[in-house]
Amino acid sequence: MSATCHDTQDHVELKPEFVAHADELISHYPVSKRSASLPLLHFWQETHGYISNQAVEWIAGKLGLNPIQILELVTFYPMFRQHPAGKFQIKVCRTLSCQLGGAYELREHFMKKLGITKVDEHGLGISADGKFSVEFVECLASCGTAPVIMVNDDFYEGVSHTQADELIGKYS
Amino acid sequence: MPAPAEYRLVFKHIDEPGYTNDIECYQRHGGYEQLKKAFTMKGPDIVNEVKASGLRGRGGAGFACGVKWGFIDPTKNTKPVYLICNADESEPGTFKDRQIIHKDPHQLIEGMVIACYANNVHLSYIYIRGEFPLGAKILEKAIAEAKAKNFLGKNILGSGYDLEIYVHRGAGAYICGEETGLIESLEGKRPYPRIKPPYFPAVLGLYMCPTIVNNVETLCDVKHIIAMGGANYAKIGKPNNTGTRLIGVSGDVAKPGYYEFEVGSLTLGQLINDVCGGLKNGRKLQAVIPGGSSSKVLRAGEKYKIKEKQADGSMVDKEIGLEDIPMDFDTMAAIGSMSGSGGVIVIDDSRDIVSCLANLSEFYAHESCGQCTPCREGSLWMKKITRRLADGHGRVEDVALLKSVADNIAGRTICAMGEACSWPVQSFVAKFKNEFEAKGRAGKGPAVAATNGH
Numbered sequence: 001m002s003a004t005c006h007d008t009q010d011h012v013e014l015k016p017e018f019v020a021h022a023d024e025l026i027s028h029y030p031v032s033k034r035s036a037s038l039p040l041l042h043f044w045q046e047t048h049g050y051i052s053n054q055a056v057e058w059i060a061g062k063l064g065l066n067p068i069q070i071l072e073l074v075t076f077y078p079m080f081r082q083h084p085a086g087k088f089q090i091k092v093c094r095t096l097s098c099q100l101g102g103a104y105e106l107r108e109h110f111m112k113k114l115g116i117t118k119v120d121e122h123g124l125g126i127s128a129d130g131k132f133s134v135e136f137v138e139c140l141a142s143c144g145t146a147p148v149i150m151v152n153d154d155f156y157e158g159v160s161h162t163q164a165d166e167l168i169g170k171y172s
Numbered sequence: 173m174p175a176p177a178e179y180r181l182v183f184k185h186i187d188e189p190g191y192t193n194d195i196e197c198y199q200r201h202g203g204y205e206q207l208k209k210a211f212t213m214k215g216p217d218i219v220n221e222v223k224a225s226g227l228r229g230r231g232g233a234g235f236a237c238g239v240k241w242g243f244i245d246p247t248k249n250t251k252p253v254y255l256i257c258n259a260d261e262s263e264p265g266t267f268k269d270r271q272i273i274h275k276d277p278h279q280l281i282e283g284m285v286i287a288c289y290a291n292n293v294h295l296s297y298i299y300i301r302g303e304f305p306l307g308a309k310i311l312e313k314a315i316a317e318a319k320a321k322n323f324l325g326k327n328i329l330g331s332g333y334d335l336e337i338y339v340h341r342g343a344g345a346y347i348c349g350e351e352t353g354l355i356e357s358l359e360g361k362r363p364y365p366r367i368k369p370p371y372f373p374a375v376l377g378l379y380m381c382p383t384i385v386n387n388v389e390t391l392c393d394v395k396h397i398i399a400m401g402g403a404n405y406a407k408i409g410k411p412n413n414t415g416t417r418l419i420g421v422s423g424d425v426a427k428p429g430y431y432e433f434e435v436g437s438l439t440l441g442q443l444i445n446d447v448c449g450g451l452k453n454g455r456k457l458q459a460v461i462p463g464g465s466s467s468k469v470l471r472a473g474e475k476y477k478i479k480e481k482q483a484d485g486s487m488v489d490k491e492i493g494l495e496d497i498p499m500d501f502d503t504m505a506a507i508g509s510m511s512g513s514g515g516v517i518v519i520d521d522s523r524d525i526v527s528c529l530a531n532l533s534e535f536y537a538h539e540s541c542g543q544c545t546p547c548r549e550g551s552l553w554m555k556k557i558t559r560r561l562a563d564g565h566g567r568v569e570d571v572a573l574l575k576s577v578a579d580n581i582a583g584r585t586i587c588a589m590g591e592a593c594s595w596p597v598q599s600f601v602a603k604f605k606n607e608f609e610a611k612g613r614a615g616k617g618p619a620v621a622a623t624n625g626h
């Protein structure tokens with residue numbers, strides 16, 4: 001059975017280190033390999049950018065599952081992507097404390113600065129050069145220092161518009 | 173009366189100059205000494221100390237920790253027992269566990285090893301939200317350090333007791349904080365909460381085995397209970413509301429931040445006005461969400477009837493204002509809200525209260541797992557209706573409609589998300605009825621599709 005999702009990625013060759021680390025992750029779940037689904041999805045996305053058909057099938061094969069059992073996770077959990085996002089992914093917290101702290105204006109500011117005018121069905125907008133993407137996320141558990149954002153794995157608190165401009169420069 | 177001083181137990185070393193998150197620093201500050209002490213005790217004795225401490229869970233529901241542990245009867249149970257640390261911290265307004273994970277991870281590990289030893293657990297997971305990538309790395313490093321010193325792993329400190337702890341990352345779904353959703357997620361599935369009964373974690377939890385799920389802060393408290401003994405811990409705070417609590421304040425206060433106080437030692441007014449420097453820019457208080465976004469909102473100027481225990485043990489009826497509410501589990505429940513996750517969100521009088529609810533309703537609509545019709549459809553309608561009211565496209569009838577949608581969710585769903593999404597709507601609409609109706613009257617008619625960036 002083949003899982004279907006829109007795929008734009010060429011087949012990638014998996015390095016032996018990649019496979020070895022995947023096996024190491026699986027070893028954290030001595031009772032049930034299936035538990036390694038999320039860790040393997042994270043690891044694939046960190047390494048290859050997004051979850052392709054190949055990813056779904058490879059992970060399913062590795063864990064002895066049907067591809068749909070992996071694909072249904074990709075479609076449920078917000079952090080997994082079936083399309084590439086920007087090289088630098090700006091995630092702006094949208095929830096109440098950050099809204100009170102100016103999160104909506106901050107997102108607008110990023111969009112304007114990066115010339116992003118349209119967003120996909122998940123609210124993700126990508127700059128023309130593919131370098132940045134901007135999206136809203138829900139409460140990042142740092143409400144006391146609103147507004148907060150993440151750029152890839154880096155976390156920033158109390159982000160002013162000036163600091164936003166500096167961050168764009170820093171990651172460019 | 174000025175606010176009492178902070179009582180830092182779990183946060184003792186957090187933000188202390190020179191305090192780092194490596195094991196050497198932790199041990200220089202007495203780290204892992206309580207673990208050694210715990211190994212001189214028998215598991216059931218530790219469970220009894222936790223029972224005596226009166227510790228109530230810090231994740232949201234405030235369930236007695238010792239009672240939860242006691243559900244698993246070691247004399248009858250033949251299956252392996254698992255313990256999961258709930259580090260999902262995704263209730264909006266809550267930002268306490270992040271501090272522990274980033275700045276004092278070994279405190280959590282020590283608490284977990286003690287809790288696992290007490291309950292005869294040999295395999296344990298920390299379920300950490302996906303948006304804490306650095307936190308996950310810090311915990312993994314802490315686990316490796318603890319293993320290298322034999323505080324974890326095989327035959328811990330020569331006791332013959334083995335334990336492995338692994339870090340498991342979520343991937344952006346709030347519902348993974350609900351304990352049975354969390355368990356499903358850890359099994360590699362969609363995080364669809366399970367029906368209780370029969371799927372109480374203590375009976376049919378991870379891999380259908382008895383499982384304990386505890387919040388990060390709760391597990392840290394266990395370490396301090398071992399240090400001082402359950403009876404002494406119970407002297408902190410108030411009867412039935414023992415110990416300290418981490419409180420995070422966000423929103424329109426001058427000094428937002430995280431604090432630790434003896435449970436019930438200060439009032440909401442002291443917290444806002446003394447500890448957090450009052451409202452920002454000289455504004456006035458409009459509302460407070462006292463225990464994470466799903467707790468019922470409190471309106472400035474409201475009066476509440478509570479029963480106060482007198483010195484002779486008799487109970488006296490008393491009327492108090494919002495600022496006089498003592499911050500403890502039982503009083504927060506008595507005034508119709510909850511202390512929940514300890515996240516206090518303060519809203520000033522310059523804010524459009526309907527927009528505030530629209531923001532939260534959008535959160536819940538996004539986070540419903542979709543299994544139950546009332547929650548899936550109801551949360552979506554609550555989002556659409558509050559959004560159109562906030563944006564000036566609502567009608568007066570929307571206010572009653574909103575209430576009726578909310579009233580038909582709670583109690584009809586698999587998990588407590590049904591309550592979590594309807595309580596804010598019910599309380600905002602009831603307490604700010606005029607504001608909602610005014611929005612409806614000013615509405616320009618035909619609702620347009622909500623545009624909100626999602």
Ligand SMILES: Cc1cc2nc3c(=O)[nH]c(=O)nc-3n(C[C@H](O)[C@H](O)[C@H](O)COP(=O)(O)O)c2cc1C
Pocket residue numbers: 228229230231232233234235237258259260261262263346347348349350351352385386387388390391587588589592
């Ligand atoms: C929708 C929902 C979300 C929850 N999110 C969290 C969370 O992020 N962190 C947490 O510790 N508990 C959360 N809980 C509570 C857990 O289900 C569980 O009660 C708690 O982890 C038990 O730990 P404790 O007894 O130490 O408090 C949530 C509950 C619900 C219904």
Ligand code: SF4
Pocket residue numbers: 347364365539540541542543544545547548585586587588589590
């Ligand atoms: S109440 Fe909502 S979140 Fe909970 S199981 Fe039902 S649909 Fe899912």
Ligand code: FES
Pocket residue numbers: 093094095096097098099138139140141142143144146148264265266
């Ligand atoms: S609301 Fe933005 S971090 Fe909590």
